[in-house]
Amino acid sequence: MSSFITPYIKTTTAAVTRAAPSCAITSTAFSSFYNQSEGTIVVQAMPADTSSNQARAVGISDGTTNNVIDISRLGNSAQIRSIVTSGGVSQFNNIVDSWPISTLYKAATAYKAANFAAALNGGTVVTKASGTIPTVNKMDIGNLVGGNFWNGWVQSLSYLGVRVPDASVKSLST
Numbered sequence: 001m002s003s004f005i006t007p008y009i010k011t012t013t014a015a016v017t018r019a020a021p022s023c024a025i026t027s028t029a030f031s032s033f034y035n036q037s038e039g040t041i042v043v044q045a046m047p048a049d050t051s052s053n054q055a056r057a058v059g060i061s062d063g064t065t066n067n068v069i070d071i072s073r074l075g076n077s078a079q080i081r082s083i084v085t086s087g088g089v090s091q092f093n094n095i096v097d098s099w100p101i102s103t104l105y106k107a108a109t110a111y112k113a114a115n116f117a118a119a120l121n122g123g124t125v126v127t128k129a130s131g132t133i134p135t136v137n138k139m140d141i142g143n144l145v146g147g148n149f150w151n152g153w154v155q156s157l158s159y160l161g162v163r164v165p166d167a168s169v170k171s172l173s174t
Helices: 027-031 164-170
Strands: 023-025 038-047 054-061 068-074 079-086 089-098 106-113 116-120 126-130 137-140 151-158
Touching: 038 054, 038 068, 038 164, 054 151, 068 106, 079 106, 079 116, 079 126, 089 116, 089 126, 106 164, 116 164
Parallel strands: none
Antiparallel strands: 023 137, 038 106, 038 151, 054 068, 054 137, 068 079, 079 089, 106 116, 116 126
16 A cells, blocks of 8 residues: 555556656647747756656656756756756756755756756756757656656746846745
8 A cells, every 4th residue: 555645546357557647748838838048947846766767857858858958866866957958969967966855855947048057945056158958849747758757746847938047046946
């Protein structure tokens, strides 16, 4: 018996396996709010374990890992990182901090061409003043391309269509 409530799955004669929950925003639902040239992502989440290689709390991509902006957990180290990859080339890859499982954190990532920033829980803002923005068409919550699921909780998610100043990146992550 699990230690938390899950949705009911009606079965009749055979056992059923629940698919991992994830959410994708695509098509006009995505293009109606996304700004291709700049933006800021803020997520408050809690990783539940470190069993997969990498799991994405939130990511904006073209459906591949070649073009992505995300906030994810890096493998069994439980390190939270912010990454921007364009054309398969890393533009911003920052391990923001090591964060224990079963602990709520809040991370912010801001991007604009040659102007990236990330912070975790109001800590030091890490920046990079070079790099390009990938062309993307969807937002995934709780899923990394290739099937590595978040395995935790996403409590809140905000997207701003502007690259906020570094001081705001810090305060948004508080």
